[in-house]
Amino acid sequence: MKRYVKSVLIALFVIFIVIQFIQPKKNAGEITSDHFINQKDIPSDIKTILKTSCFDCHSNQTTYLWFDKIAPASWLVSSHIKEGKHHLNFSNWGKTDTLDLISDLGDISDVMKDKSMPLTSFTMMHGKARLTQDQRNTIIAWSDSYANNLLKEMKK
Numbered sequence: 647m648k649r650y651v652k653s654v655l656i657a658l659f660v661i662f663i664v665i666q667f668i669q670p671k672k673n674a675g676e677i678t679s680d681h682f683i684n685q686k687d688i689p690s691d692i693k694t695i696l697k698t699s700c701f702d703c704h705s706n707q708t709t710y711l712w713f714d715k716i717a718p719a720s721w722l723v724s725s726h727i728k729e730g731k732h733h734l735n736f737s738n739w740g741k742t743d744t745l746d747l748i749s750d751l752g753d754i755s756d757v758m759k760d761k762s763m764p765l766t767s768f769t770m771m772h773g774k775a776r777l778t779q780d781q782r783n784t785i786i787a788w789s790d791s792y793a794n795n796l797l798k799e800m801k802k
């Protein structure tokens with residue numbers, strides 16, 4: 647029995663080492679003038695909150711912590727990024743149509759209210775990304791008023 651346990655442990659360890667060679671491509675794109683961070687009409691406190699809590703999955707730049715790079719966690723991180731960017735990508739903010747921005751802002755406000763973002767599986771491991779109710783309210787107030795302004799501009 648003892649020998650059996652030892653062989654299983656060794657096998658698991660070998661598998662763990664081997665899967666480290668299967669690494670997804672890093673999400674490390676360039677920050678262009680279209681990036682949310684470079685938009686002049688967005689207050690810096692909003693940029694800071696979204697950068698800390700959202701950009702890892704919703705932009706072309708992820709800040710990886712050491713355990714994010716270890717398979718199989720790295721595979722999960724990569725799939726979150728792919729799916730997150732598909733829904734909303736802050737790197738493309740400046741080249742997004744006004745109507746799409748209005749819809750994105752509505753979604754951002756919604757996920758702040760229902761607390762579905764940032765994903766709990768992420769904040770469990772990335773404590774810095776957790777949002778206080780105050781921070782959520784700040785984002786809600788900003789996204790609602792920004793969407794309203796865009797609507798008004800469109801009607802002119």
Ligand code: HEC
Nearest residue numbers: 699700702703726729730733734753754757763764765768
């Ligand atoms: C760990 C990665 C991760 C983080 C961090 C994250 N998201 Fe997401 N987000 C996702 C994924 C994956 C989806 C798509 C699946 C889903 O809706 O659960 C998504 C979907 C969304 C959507 C679309 C929801 C819809 O109903 O269409 C919005 C809006 C959004 N996220 C906003 C945010 C905001 C704002 C933050 C920061 C406060 C944030 N996310 C942080 C991964 C993330």
